[in-house]
Amino acid sequence: MTRMAAEQRHRIRFTLNGEAVDRACEPRMLLTDFLRHEIGATGTHVGCEHGVCGACTVNVDGRPARACLTLTLQVEGSEVRTVESLADRQGRLGLLQSAFRRHHALQCGFCTPGILMSLDALFARRANADEAEIRDVLTGHLCRCTGYAPIVRAALEAAAELRGETNREAVDA
């Protein structure tokens, strides 16, 4: 492993949501701090900084990762995706986000970006993910507001839609 001088800033290059990043930072800079405070991509949240809550979950080279346990220099050359990538350029919500909105699967929304990124990674990997798999992925996230049931429902509906079963039920109206 290369040794990095602690006090120095080192060049770091990676792709963030499809765009090239070319900057410098100290080796100890956490990926959460770098994304949020150096780049200004504040959608990735910090809830614990010790890997339990899941709020900071991003996608590194197709896999979900805790940005709070990742040093920025570790993503050199990687493709990083964050919650900011989920909506289309017109600002229209993606399918998973829309399902969250319909099912009131968020309240304060602080935990939500991490949950969306984990589910997005799950669906990318396993288009046929069933309820057990969805629940399993969700156990990696803490939400203090919703009691989880609406999140499970939103995820299930998004999964069904992804499979092409558009049996979307209207939200209680």
Next chain:
Amino acid sequence: MGEFPGMNVNAAAGASTAKPWVGQSIPRVEDPALLSGRGRFIDDIGVRPGTLHAAILRSPHAHATIVAIDTAAAKQARGVAAVLTGEDIKALTASLVVGVKAPVECWPIAVGRVRYAGEPVAMVVAESRYLAEDAIDLIDAQYEALPAVIDPVRAMDPGAALLHNGFPRNTASDRSFKYGDPEPIFADAKRTIAITIRYPRNSCTPIETYGVIAEYDPGEQAYDVLANFQGPFSIHAVLSRALKVPGNRLRLRTPPDSGGSFGVKQGVFPYIVLMAAAARATGRPVKWIEDRLEHLTASVSATNRVTTLRAAVADDGKVLALDWDQVEDCGAHLRAPEPATLYRMHGNLTGAYDIRHVAVRNRVVVTNKTPTGLNRGFGGPQVYFALERLMQRIAVELKRDPVEIISRNLVPADAFPYRTATGALLDSGNYQQALARAVSEGGLEALNARRDQARAEGRIYGIGFTAVVEPSVSNMGYITTVLTAAERRKAGPKNGAQATATITIDPLGGVSVQVASVPQGQGHRTVLAQVVADVLGLTPADIRVNAELDTAKDAWSIASGNYASRFAPAVAGTAKIAAERLAGRLARAAAAGLNTESDDIAFAGGFVFSKRNPDNKSPFSRIAALSHWSPGALPEGIGQTIRETAFWTPPELTPPDDQDHVNSSLCYGFIFDFCGVEIDRVTLQPRIDHYVTMHDCGTILHPAMVDGQVRGGYAQAIGAALYEEYAYAPDGSFLSGTFADYLLPTVAEVPEPLILHMQTPSPFTPLGSKGVGEGNCMSTPVCIANAVADALGVADIELPLLPARLAEAVRGAEMAAPSGTKAPETRHGDRRLSGEGSAKVAASPQQVWAMLLDPTTLAAVIPGCHSVKKLSHTDFTAIVTIGIGPVKGRYRARIVLSDLDKPAGVTLAGNVDGALGFGSGKGRITLAPETDGVTAVHYRYDAEIGGKIASIGGRLLDGAARLIIGQVFAGLARQAGGDTPAKGGVIASALSKLRSLFGGGR
């Protein structure tokens, strides 16, 4: 949005009388931003150039005198602008006001003495948070530990260590109350049934932590603070007094988004004082974002409480009188608004029951724990745990069905509004009907059969019940019940709950709403748009709502903020009043234009029209904008129609009377819960099999949000019932400092409840609605506890219902270790670490011996070691940085050697001390020669640790200790030239397993 019936945001203008928006679960206006990473939480908002960042040094001791704080090195560190200690803060501020009359001070940082583990001791402000934390490591604080007081009952012992001289026997308040005539009833009662409960400490721990950005303008001597504070804004008065400025020179603002609060973010206020003082000291803006360890250790907590509750009971189960004895533990300081947790439920201490005679003794004590504050349920979980456990005990002792006991005592349906013995005016309800519906729709009969079946199969299964009255909209005067009537007269009356809302019309007829409600995820902006859209005949999409608060520009009062479930009953209703006033004036303006009378005017579909002739109409925006463009065209006497601010305070919220009756809240919802719980025979882990919760929260404004509030509270309550506890060691060390130790329920632990609703509107609120967000935090923990009591047939139940605790209840205390095994000596109160192991070093025992006693070698092989000094042949000091999990810090170690048996063995004893903790231990190293010039090193150690580091889980600590020792011997082996790694794969595998967790020596 086409998929939402009734949610056509571009609803064609028309005069049809559409279905009202209120009552529909429309999608939230808050969501698109939050779902796309565009939320604006406090740490997302940029700061002014030159802003400094703060980090806080906290006490590792629960109770200690601060002997010295050496900040010289920290002040010299890179990027540091200032280092402030308690004395510096004291010079810039005044003590925080304390809620009882007593000669005590309350500072946001320790002054001379620390009173809880995690109390701020010094703060560094620097160019970045990283640099501030670096400098924190360089502060050398020295303490002299004092005995810690942890148990609230023992805190009152004459011999207990005293926290504050102004609180003799650590008691801040001791009041007794009598309502009706309880003594003769108890004296005559054939049966008295009593229960003693200890409600634990827990917290709703929002996922976003505290944040403050503070600025000071020396020219105007004014502070400007942005904080994710949630109210009540009565605290604004506490803050401006502490900062020694008039209220108009403390501008307090809230960010657009806040990541949950549940009461907890009320507790950010001491940090507002700290950051504001730091901004003043440095002349630059100062920002601080709390980290999770700080939050769990030292933000705020719900109170723990010891309650003895007695009931005089008739043969048929009717409760004739209650006698409450409550000992409330508010932690190390009595911080505003405490002791409010104890008094919030005072009016409804009889719960949902018709009990006319009540005696109460309320004591408030201080202990060496984190100060308490608002937390969802606020006083309800503590009260109902006692009351509803008692009702279950009554059923057991009378051998009757708990539902029968509950029913027999409920307030009669025709008694509303019902004045309780202690003074609450229960506004509306039909408890009998709610109970009956829950029993039938929730399937109690089937659940009973399920229990019988389970028991017949030898499984452990129980059913629990709770009936709860959920108060909402606090009377700002209830807290004065802690004072005597004479003290209250002297202080002047305090009561009411001013809610406010402002509606503004812009020059194009657009409608904006501003409220002082400070939501943290509850969707206030959506509901307010619904409420105002209904009044003005618009769609919610036409209304723009801003729920941030700026005390310099907005209408607000001390009651502003988001607490006591006041949004739906008070704030939303006040917005309706403001909209109606504006609509009334607009109707007159429209009547003039449409040549009709104002009572013929209606608002719908974006038009203002004549009810008699709907074709006679004008677009809303046209009438609405008139006041901007042509004020002279408005009929005489209307004034303006540009802005309307309404204030509303309900007349029912009167001050406590001379007999201490208090209507502590405005509305009282009703909840009836029951659940079936199965307990695993082997592990004793409880599993919620079926949960039914029936709510009557009056008129429902947005069903999906009400559902969300119920589910959210329920999930938190499951945590409180089964997993969560802010645990303290007997020495006051905090033991649950990470989310791996303080366990929040995940999706796997929260089974779906069956939620039922009934709607009995409140006659006292503009929309008929009552609060709903806190009820399950009050009802669910005790409902589950009652089911567990039923399952196990035990009377004493303590939360959280950990299997180990249940094992003690069921199987008795754990057996002593079999004879022959040596029981380790433990010093009470600390976390223990012990272990042994061996390693091989390719050197002779003499060489290894020399290396072990050589400071240079030691400095090289101890991970994270900065220096080792040899004071004498047997006396060493060392400075090391050790990181375990998220806790990394610098420690000073002193090691004394004894029993020297050169070169075969040596005993080491020593202690370490640092910002993050302290410890002491003993170990013996033996060296034995093997073949080929290799020495077998065997070591055994036994240590105890305390302080912040003790809040890290034991597994992590043990692992880290093993790893560090492994590294030491690996280092010795390297130094010796050979690289015979340690014995087998043990250390190697520990190394790889733990590398990710261990940050030392990087």
